[in-house]
Structure formats: C-alpha cells, structure tokens
Amino acid sequence: MNKLWLEIKKDFKILKRSKLASFIIVIAPLLLIFLIGFAFNAPEEYRLSLGVYSETYNDLTQGIVSSMEETSLNVIKINSREECLENIKLGTQNACVIFPNNMTIGVKDDFVEIFVDTSKSNIAWIVKDITKNKIESSSLDIRKNITNTLIGHINNVEEEAVRLNKEIDDAVKIITTVEKSHSTITKKITKINLETNTQSFKTEDTKGLSKNSEINVNNAVIKLNDLLKEIEDDLEDIYDDVLGLGNSTEHKNILKYINTSNKQMKTLGASVNSPLDEASGSLRTINKRLETLETNLNSLTTRMADSKKVKQSSLDGLKMVDEKINTSLSKFEEVKSSLGKLKDRMASVKIREPEELAQPIDIKVESVTPDQSNLSIVFPQFLSVIIVFISLIIPAIMRVHDKNSTGYVRQILSPVRDFVFVIGTYVTNLIIILFQFLVVVLISKFIIGLDLFQNFFTLLFSILIISSAFIMIGILIGQIFKEEHTATIAAVSILTLMLFFSGMIMPLESLSQAIFNFNNYNPFVMSISIIRGTIFFGIPLVEFGKLITLLILYWATAYLTTMLILELSQKRTFTFLKNYIKTKFKKIRK
C-alpha cells in the first residue's frame, strides 16, 4: 500500500512538472465544460436557415411559408431550385423546401420536396422536423376543410338512406299485395277444368246405329213393299181365283172385298212407306248432324287441348312471376338490410367534428427531463465524453510515458511487483477523474446552474465505475504501443469508433440490427446510459447492474491483458515456463 501510494505520488509529481500535461488534465476539461455550458445553456432555439422556392406562390404556399417564418427558422425565398440546392451544398442554408408550381390540393403529382444535407445529420433532422411540422400544420387545415365537406356528404347519404328505406318498405308492401293477387289468380287458373270426354259421345256408334236404322228402315220398307206386293199379288191371285169361281154376289162381294183389301193394302203400303221414308230421311239427317257434331267435337277437343297448353303456359308464367317476385322481395330485403347496416355504420361514426377527424389523435411531446435547456439535454453526453476521453487518453499517454521513461527500468529492478505500478497509474488517473468530476459538479452548480448534487453519490460511484473501465483500457493501449503519439492515435481512434456508434452522431436505431446488438456492449453507450439515468431520472445504480458488471468485466480483461503483455515483454513467464517444461522433459527422459 505504501509503495502504491509512492507510485501515485510520483505520478502526480511528474504530472505537476509537465506543464502541458497539467493543462490537458486540469484546464482542458474545465475549459470544455465552460464552453459547453455557455454554448448550450440556452432555451431550445436553433438559428437555422431554410431556403424556400416555388415558381409561383399562391395562397396555399404563401400560407405555409408564412407559418414557417413564425418559427425560429430563418426563411429565405430563393430564385431557383438549383440555387436553393446549391446553397445547401455550400452550407449557407441548412435545408431547402421546394413547392410545386401553383400548388393545389388534390393534384396527385403535386408534392412538397424537402432537401437536407444528411451528412449534417443532427441539423438535418431538426430542420426536416420543423419544416415537416409546419407543412403538416398547413395541410391539417386543408384536411379539415376536406373532411368538413366529406362529413356533409355523409350526413346527406344518411338521410337519403332513411328515405330510401321507407320507399323500399312501401315497394315491398306493394309487391307483397301483388304476390297475393298472383297467388289467387294462379289458384283460379289451376281450378279451370279443361278436360273433355269426347269419347263418351261415341259418334261412330251413333252414326252406325243411325245408318243401320236407316238401312233397317229401308230394308223394312223394301220388305214391306215386297210383302205388300206379295199380298197384292196374292190378292190378285185370290181375286182371279174368286173371279174364276163364279160371279156370285158372294163372289162379287169377295172380289169387291179383295179389291178393297187390295186398295187398302196399297193405301197401307202408301201410308207405311211415307213415314218410313220420313224416318229414313230423318235418320239420314241425324246421320248428317252426327257427322257435323263429330266435326264440332273434334274441333272442340283441339281447342280444349290448345286451351290446356295456354293454361299451362300461363301457370308457368305465373310461377316465374312468383319466383321473380320472391327474388325481388329478397333483393329488397338485402337492400333494406344493407341500408340498415349503412345507417348503423353512419350512426356509429360519433366523431363528426372535422377538426377531430382531420387529426384524430392529438400528440403532445413532453420532456421527462426537468429542464428544457439544451445543456441539460446534452450534459450527460458531454460529461460522458469528457470522462471517457480523459479516462482513455491520459492513462494511455501516461503508461507510454512511464514505459519510455528512463526510470521505468529502475522500477522493474526494484522488488515491487509490476501490478503495483499498473494499479498506481490506474489510481492516479482515477483521482484525476474524480478531481475533474468534482470541478465539473461545482462549475455546473455555481456557474451554469445545473445541480448535480441531487444524485451526487450515485453519480460519483457511476463515474468511478465508468472511468475505471476506460482507464484500464487506456493503460492497456499504453502497454501495447511504444510511442506516445501512436498510443494517442490508437486511443482517439477507439474513442471515435465508440463515439460514432454511441448514438450521439447517428441514431442507434438507424444502425443495422447486428451493429445495434453489438453496440449494447459499447462501453461508451453503457456509460451514457448510466450517466443519463443517474442525472435525469435518479435511477439507482442497482438498476444498471448488468452494465456495471460488463464495465467491471472490461476493467478485469484490460488489466489481465496488460499484465500478460508486461510479462511477455520481459520474457519472464514465457521463458520460465519454457525452461520448466524443458527440465521436466529432461527428467522424464532420464
């Protein structure tokens, strides 16, 4: 312990004698913190220049430009697109906004172009954000107007839907009535009996009967006439016979009688023939009428068949009409249901205020940090930068200086073990950092007005852990390199790399996933997280357990590597081991 203290005292004496080193170690961080403090201790305000260009400005573009002028941006109207872009390249402007010629709402190809120099990423994002916000604010007004019109249309549609619904109801009623009538008609038509039994007339049989009757009558007439003839002939024969038998009165009477009978027979014949002829004639007439009837019946049958076809087609037609009516009714139902849904949906749109619809969610960005000045925002980063830079560069230079010092060999010649000198350098640097931290805290409190005493001990402990890791990495760098300038370059290169991937220059989230994940192990990122958490939110260090463990691991790794390099450079362990193995091997061989 005594020897460690001697080493630390010696380091401080050497530092004290080197004016440049003293300046770098004590004055530089103070100067830095002063400069940073005064430079950034202002409300969030940017003096950024913005060029705007449009071939012709109308009310819309002029309105946007005017709203931009209300911000902290220095808005300058530029004469040409090329000039506007050139100004960014030359650095005279931070961004350029180009409006389309006579910009109109609703023109598809009209868009506002914002040009920024992304190489100045932080400024570019700020300008882009302000410009975009202003343009979005103007476009919000336009959106409100459009939304207002849309809302009017929606209300009209809603009213129209209600009216249409009623009309559909009426139409459905009418169609339902028609459907009922149609049903009745169908029933009635179905009931019409167009069946005819023409077969029951048996016209052929009747005609046959009539014909037979006529033939029979004619045959009867012929037979009667033949009979009458035979009777007449017989009566003549009898007359002749009686005439032959005498001319007696009796005979005469018989003859007279026979004549009378003959005459009567003839009269009978005449009287029978006449009705038979009439009957025959009637039968012929009947026959003819039967033929006419048959013709009429056939014609009736044909007509009835036609009527049946017509009835069937009418029924088919009615069925189709029925189906159509049903379809129409279901369609009407569908339309009605759709209208109902439409109405419901319309009714579900509770927000009818154009402002609310144009910007349904209000965004209010509130800082969780108590102070809004730029300094308070960047202070943890700057504190980290100062601590990390000093913690890495000074030990690296100190170690090289120590190594290259003529007194270094004499230290090795002493019985004090090498680790004491390494730890001595580490503790010396830790004291320097703590001193600087104390100065920074005091300056912050009494000159800049930032109170770091609230979480002083947590902050102090976190600074101890962070600087410990970086000091040991610095010592390792100093152990690896032989010259101060190469060690400085190496330390600065490592720092630059860590700084570049720290999120201070580029947002971490914009990096590839692999680098983003790898960056979780970037000690600089870890340091910023711890310092930010401690300063801004007063998070206890326990919460940073993982980060602190990692930083301690960095410290241990750097320390062990330094000791290994030291041993190898003196060929001690290596040669000793080699000789030991040789001796053992020889013994085994013997």
Add this chain to the structure above:
Amino acid sequence: MPGDKIISVKNLSVKFGTLDVLKKLSLDIKKKEILGIAGASGSGKSTLLNALTGLFVPDNGKIHYTIEGKEFDLYKNLNFLKNYMGYSLQRPCIFPELSVEENLNFFSGLYDIPKKLQKESVNSLIKLMELQKSKDKEAGSLSGGMKRRLDIALALVHKPKVLFLDEPTSDLDPILREKIWNLIHKINRSGTTVVICSHFLTELEEHCERIALLHAHHISRVLTNSNKDLLSEEWIMLSTRKHKYDQIKKGLTKYEDLIIGIVENKEGMIIKTQNSDKILSTVLKLIKASKDEIESIERVTPSIEDIFKDTLKK
C-alpha cells in the same frame, strides 16, 4: 569455492530470435571484488548484466546468488534477490521530471527499508555522490556526470550486496571518470561487490581485480590483476633466421602450465607466458639445440588492449 563467490553463472544462453547472444557462458563472481567485463561492441556485455539482474529470463542456464551463506536461484527468488543487487545501466535510469532527492526518495521507498534508514541512506548518498547542491534540481536538467552519479546513487539506495555498472564512465570527461572510479572504490570498500562492463580497458586494467573477456558468446578468458600491474602475463616475441619454430614448440610442451599460448605469424612467434624467465631460458636452449640463429628476441609485458585484441583475433 562456494564461500568466496556471490554469483555463480552456469551455461547461460541467451538468444534474441535465432541470434545467439550468450552461449553456455559460465562465470563466478567473487564477494567484494571489482570484476570488469570487457568485450567488443555487441558481444553481449549488457545482456549478461541484464540476465544477472533478472531483467529477463535466459533461454538456458542457471544463475545463483549466495546470500549469507545460502544459495538462491535468481529466477525463483527474483524479488527477494532484487533487494541485494543494484544496477546502473548504460543510460541513467532516473525520472527526469523528479528532483535528485525525489528520485532517491522514490526508489528507496520501493525497498523494504525503514523510513529512518531510508532518509539516512538518501542523505549519505547525496553526500557521497557530491550532489548536495543539486538535490532539488530536476534530474533531467543535470549534467551527464551528475546524472551518472545520481543513477549510481539510485542503484545503491537499498545498500545492495552486488552493484552492476554498465559503462559507468562512458561520455564522461577524464576528471569525472576519475571521480566515478573513486566512488566505485569507496562503494567496494564498504563491502559491495562491483561488476563493471566497460569499453575502457585501461580503466578496467587499472581498477579491476579481475577482468572477464567476453568473446564468441562466452567468457573466453578471465585475467587476474592482483598486483594492479596486470595479469602477470608476458610475451616473448621471437624471430629466427631458419624459422625452426616447430622444434621450439615441441620443446615447450613440457611447460604447458606456464604457457598461456603460442602464436606464429610472418614476423616470427609470440610465446605468452606467466613465467617469462624460465620460458626464456628454455627457448634460448631450444634455439641453440636446433642450430638456428636469433634475429631478434624481446620480452614484452602486454597491455590489456593487446590481450583483448589478441583474444578477438582468436
């Protein structure tokens, strides 16, 4: 004799990559002696001192220290033995930003010495090194000689048993060199063994009891200088008409113990011996016996530089 020596080096080999710097080097360093190590540039003098002080572990070999009658392997007891050795390297090992006193205080603090003794030691060293007037000056602003004295003082802060000095008088003017040598003798008189590497062979000849010649990766010769004259070595430089040197060589085989070496060249032959009287009479007899005639014969006491050059030629 283990009782006499403080350091024993056996078969020490050091390689830098594939280059052999030291190869099977063996050497004993006696207690309280001033041992000079001489060698050509790049012969491995500093490497030997670095190995002896444990600045690195050699590839092979053993180094033992005898402290209070006990033998300690250097690399197994390095931290312990560091308390018994002081090393002033070729380049002064000081912190130039610290003052003379601060340097002394810092380095004395690295050893387990009580504070009171530390202070005494620092003050006496300041006095010994005649740095009283400059004790508050930054070490970096001191002159070369003062830096050297400070460096030696730093090597002595813990009163080591062995002091290793690598080129302690290089870059110094003759007066300062004299001062440094006086200092070394003072330190040696206090009972400290001093091992010095130097290019200044005459200085080594003048001040060291023994000189080890480092050549061809090992100690090729150790010259003893008990009379402060040097080494009791004499050379008989001989030239004959008939050049019958072989017969002389043959005749001298009986006196191997007295002869260090015989060199034949165009001019004649050199017989290196530690007893020139006896050898000279024998040589004369041999010339006579071989019926040769002496052209010239000279008895020379060689300087350390002659011996050094002669060793290098080998």
